[in-house]
Amino acid sequence: MSDQALSGILVLDLSENISGPYCTKLLADYGAEVIKIERPGGGDIGRSIGPFPQDEPHQERSGLFLLLNTNKKGITLDLERGTHIFKRLVKEADVVVENFAPGAMSDMGLGYQALAEINPSLIMTSISYFGQWGPYRDYRGADIVAQAMGGLMGLTGEAEREPLKLPGSQAEFQGGLNGAVATLCALYFRDQTGQGQHIDISLQEAVASILESAVSIYSYSDLIRGRTGPRNPLQCPSTAMRCRDGWVHVQAGANWDHFATFLHTPQLMEPRLASILRYHYADEVERLIQPWLEGHEVEEIFSSAQEWRIPFAKVLDIDELMEDPQYESRGFFVEIEHPLAGRLPYPGAPFRMSQTPWQVVRPAPLLGEHNDEVYLGRLGLSKEEMARLREGGVI
Amino acid sequence: MERQALRGLRVIDLSQVFAGPYATKLLGDMGAEVIRVECAARSGRGGVLPRMRPGGVFGSSFPHGDTGERSYNRFAYYNEVNRNKLAITLDLSKPLGVEIFKKLVKISDAVVENFTPRVMENFGLDYPALNKVNPQLIMLSMSGYGGDGPYRDHVAYGEGIEAMVGLSHLAGYPDDGPLRPGVAYADATSGLHATFALLAALRYRRLTGKGQHIDLSMREAVTPLLGEFIMDYAINHRVAKRMGNRHPSMAPHGCYRCRGDDSWVAIAVSCDEEWRSLRNAMGNPPWAGEERFATLGGRLENLEELDRLIEGWTSQYDHRQLMEALQRAGVRVGAVLNVAELVQDPHLGQRGFFEQLTHPEAGTHLYPGVSWKMSATPGSLRLPAPRFGEHNQYVFGELLGMSEGQILKLAEEGITASEPLRWEDFSPLDQGEEDRC
The missing domain is CATH 3.40.50.10540 (Crotonobetainyl-coa:carnitine coa-transferase; domain 1)
Incomplete structure (x- = not known):
């Protein structure tokens, strides 16, 4: 026993x-x-x-x-x-x-x-x-x-x-x-x-x-949270985006400076976009980084972002999932x-x-x-x- | 005094953001004493914001949209998931902080953390080190990808994990791209598995006296929930596609517009008998009697037309009235409730699901209550979320027996902190990544 x-x-x-x-x-x-x-x-x-x-x-x-x-x-x-x-x-x-x-x-x-x-x-x-x-x-x-x-x-x-x-x-x-x-x-x-x-x-x-903070937000401020598509309304960016051969989940992590440098997009350092309040400009942030993403492939984006300790992820389907090396290891x-x-x-x-x-x-x-x-x-x-x-x- | 299932259990909670805090929320709701260990860079509540009204969903996370004097004590995201817990501040990057932490470990049952695996090692607080301090300790480590393997040190949040398990790919409209669940689904799911793991380890400890280490990869904890798709691939090598609200063996099965703004019902018809019930409830319109809709096969084949016709009917009615009428007719149906409707739902109301708590800086508000009902040990929302460093006195003084002078000295030496870093110096979600405090 x-x-x-x-x-x-x-x-x-x-x-x-x-x-x-x-x-x-x-x-x-x-x-x-x-x-x-x-x-x-x-x-x-x-x-x-x-x-x-x-x-x-x-x-x-x-x-x-x-x-x-x-x-x-x-x-x-x-x-x-x-x-x-x-x-x-x-x-x-x-x-x-x-x-x-x-x-x-x-x-x-x-x-x-x-x-x-x-x-x-x-x-x-x-x-x-x-x-x-x-x-x-x-x-x-x-x-x-x-x-x-x-x-x-x-x-x-x-x-x-x-x-x-x-x-x-x-x-x-x-x-x-x-x-x-x-x-x-x-x-x-x-x-x-x-x-x-x-x-x-x-x-x-x-x-x-498990509605995250939807109930307390409603109670705190009367806001009825709605649907926001692939975007996380509490963080910017945090969304699925297209790249050259598929989709990646894009997320900035702790260091905005790193994020902007990694994506070769210095415009992101404009104070308005470097601010925590950048979620008001989510369309613009995504538009600025889209060209770089479209020039690169999923695997390459994922592994190089991780070297910068930026929490990108691969949007996988089921066959890709079952072949992914971490599970196997x-x-x-x-x-x-x-x-x-x-x-x-x-x-x-x-x-x-x-x-x-x-x-x-x-x-x-x-x-x-x-x-x-x-x-x-x-x-x-x-x-x-x-x-x-x-x-x-x-x- | 109310009886609580986990009374007497003491858990140290180093976890950040949502997956770990969700696990310790469940423990706290059931009566465990959960002590959050926070520091200036990592409080799980975001950093100091100037007084402002930031707007949007984020801005609405503060009472009346106002960040107030101490934004970090007024953040809904933190306050909801950290009720029923205590909080101290302690800098683990300093030797004295580590020493005090170990004293706390000695008198506790479990440690919960969700850093990337290297962080606890860097603090000198990995499982072998803590096991030496307290061999009966259960240590629960939650990370994105697990404690070994090529992705061990990869950084991850829940949304990334949802992408990495195939959930984002399968969520969404069939004619559009991947989508994230509207809530932190991977976090909550990992949190539930983590709580189960911890309780299982406690049971083993009760019988054997042995502690242990739990290595929970969020990705692995969420994967079984995609079981039908994975098994289909394993059996038939079929790669599942996005289906939206449709179902492989039920029709109709979907979400239909009702009268009013953004008002919907979900309907699931699992057999021909239920289809007849729905037809009767709709008043047997001629189209519903057509041969092509008579069998499941026919309905699946003509789904687009079927959905359009059903929506033509549902859109004339209020979603709640429709739900009541269709339920009376024996149809599986539910109104899509928004959060205001949820809070006012008479069924949840009668069951007392939502509970009120008064927080000294955030005010009196409603929160989702205990996730289940237990007849002997119901649990409740007894404590509001702790303010930053609120329980330093209790933990250092009462539990660890330190004197006033010693506690004051901790503050002077920066072992404890009076407030978090500025928000701009840190992400809104304090990272589980940094090993500085």
């Missing part, structure tokens, strides 16, 4: 798609024993969402599902018919994570109160679009809905065009991340006091928590072998711990892969009992 930071923690994971599974992936990748409990038949809805090889749906081959469920064990259980079995697992568990519509757990007799009666030190983490209570509790959500209602979309995009969501499922990931952090806070408290609790994660609130992408999906590179450790490293012990589970281990082993059911459950469609 304790070769990883979270070894010895037992998590029952009822969640599906992205938010809950990212929460439990973090727990599992750093050592918790996560038992993923899926509906018999279809399983996690994430199994039916791509990307799939050649776009052909297959419940064991969704790329995103494979990524989000590394290191978990998988069992099948119909929660409504197998309530008693679930409750036996709850007795031994430290954490339950779920992302059903609010109220669904209570309807099955598995609300926090019911589970806390079985195990008072249990931590239950519930992740939903709008939280477990309040006027929008039963609103239907989606990632784009949470990005809209959390205030992020209204700040992203061009002022004159429609607001934009961030690519992928960023609100879902934020929900998962908040769930993971809150769960560890609750474990810290439980380890001191023995007391469990219920955590209520709302994706809307997770998003509304640190061994970030990790090859994982899966019995049906084969060997693929996955994003690896989001952070490195010197004593208790991130590890891949197993790939994402096949549907019901660990039924025998959990039901026969952990719960000590007999083969006959298991057969009965299987016939009854419970597992």
Whole structure:
């Protein structure tokens, strides 16, 4: 025990798609024993969402599902018919994570109160679009809905065009991340006091928590921050700009003098532009440096700017990203072998711990892969009992 | 007294700007004692500005647009993310500053920093050095690219990281260039991962008594959040393109204009049944019944036309009324809320999401509250952001047992500072790059 930071923690994971599974992936990748409990038949809805090889749906081959469920064990259980079995697992568990519509757990007799009666030190983490209570509790959500209602979309995009969501499922990931952090806070408290609790994660609130200073600026000065395209409205310049063979992110850093010299643009030293208030002249600043940028290539601009300690960056797309040398040098992408999906590179450790490293012990589970281990082993059911459950469609 | 999940935990926070401070904000909200260590060149709050009304979004970051007597105590950007923390000043480029810092390390649980990796080394305060002082210490180092590799010493801010992970490339309109998220997305995301890392390390320490070092590259922490695109490339060698508000397997899926100025709703239809619900809610206009829109495949193929027709309908209505009506009909829909609407949102209001704090120099204002609800240890906004050097007396006197005379001497010798450098001598975002104080 304790070769990883979270070894010895037992998590029952009822969640599906992205938010809950990212929460439990973090727990599992750093050592918790996560038992993923899926509906018999279809399983996690994430199994039916791509990307799939050649776009052909297959419940064991969704790329995103494979990524989000590394290191978990998988069992099948119909929660409504197998309530008693679930409750036996709850007795031994430290954490339950779920992302059903609010109220669904209570309807099955598995609300926090019911589970806390079985195990008072249990931590239950519930992740939903709008939280477990309040006027929008039963609103239907989606990632784009949470990005809209959390205030992020209204700040992203061009002022004159429609607001934009961030690519992928960023609100879902934020929900998962908040769930993971809150769960560890609750474990810290439980380890001191023995007391469990219920955590209520709302994706809307997770998003509304990361609006930088938009809320306080509104409160300080009544300014409703709008959309500013690729520009950061708090700093100038900080924007994506075109160069000879692509795009770079342009940012000045601490030393304006260096910035002007590096870009061979002495006009930038005019007091008006050298001042902190230069953001009033962002168009002009960008116009002045554009010709130099267009004469140079991404790689050259990035590496020479860095020699001057100017924080330029490359605007990369996905193939460029996966070939970038820094990841390779640190061994970030990790090859994982899966019995049906084969060997693929996955994003690896989001952070490195010197004593208790991130590890891949197993790939994402096949549907019901660990039924025998959990039901026969952990719960000590007999083969006959298991057969009965299987016939009854419970597992 | 309210119970707090992380009461008793003491964290020293050297971090700048946003990613590190976001991590320590989460710890502070949950009850940890977070002590920010700042200096004249690096306060994370910008430098001294003359009294003025600078205008723009930046100018609006000061109460009533006025920088006031001490701009660095009135900066929204700092004050929002540094609530629930204490702050001292200490010059780590001087031997006495380092000595005092080590005394503080001895009585703390964790150190959080987000300099480029060489800076703590130059101070003589890298992990091996701190581990000698306190073997149980957890040190969290956050940098743009990580503690080794060819980019180790590269300077980076969050926006650059968003570009380097492919997020900027994929964000934006399909017919336009790359775009940055409207908020410091890489910073917040890295901050959340960092907090998780720190808490995981604390759990290991509780069982084994061992501290450790966490090396967090912001770029690596954000990369998994682009997982579907990366896995698509890994599986199919397909390079994802900008999609704007569209979705590969939902249609309609987008943001539609409503009545009024800059007023929008987001709608996501994930199956044919939800499409029927939307059609019913729209009053079944003849176009919606057309064969070409009947299946997901058809809707994806005719998306431009579909979006135009839907927008023709949505633009007649108020975005909030539309949201309520469509939600009643079972459609996944949300009004795009601007910050004023967010602050007045009845749901967030009833949940008590926003909280008020009174800051002695910035006044009484509203801030986003605790990011989640916990039944036993809810957490709260109990302290306004610290003023520059506000807690020198508490930390040097009460925690480290220094006398009045010793503390005065620190000021005389320039180990502590009375105010930051002039803003013009430093960037608006105090760099995590400099090893001078």
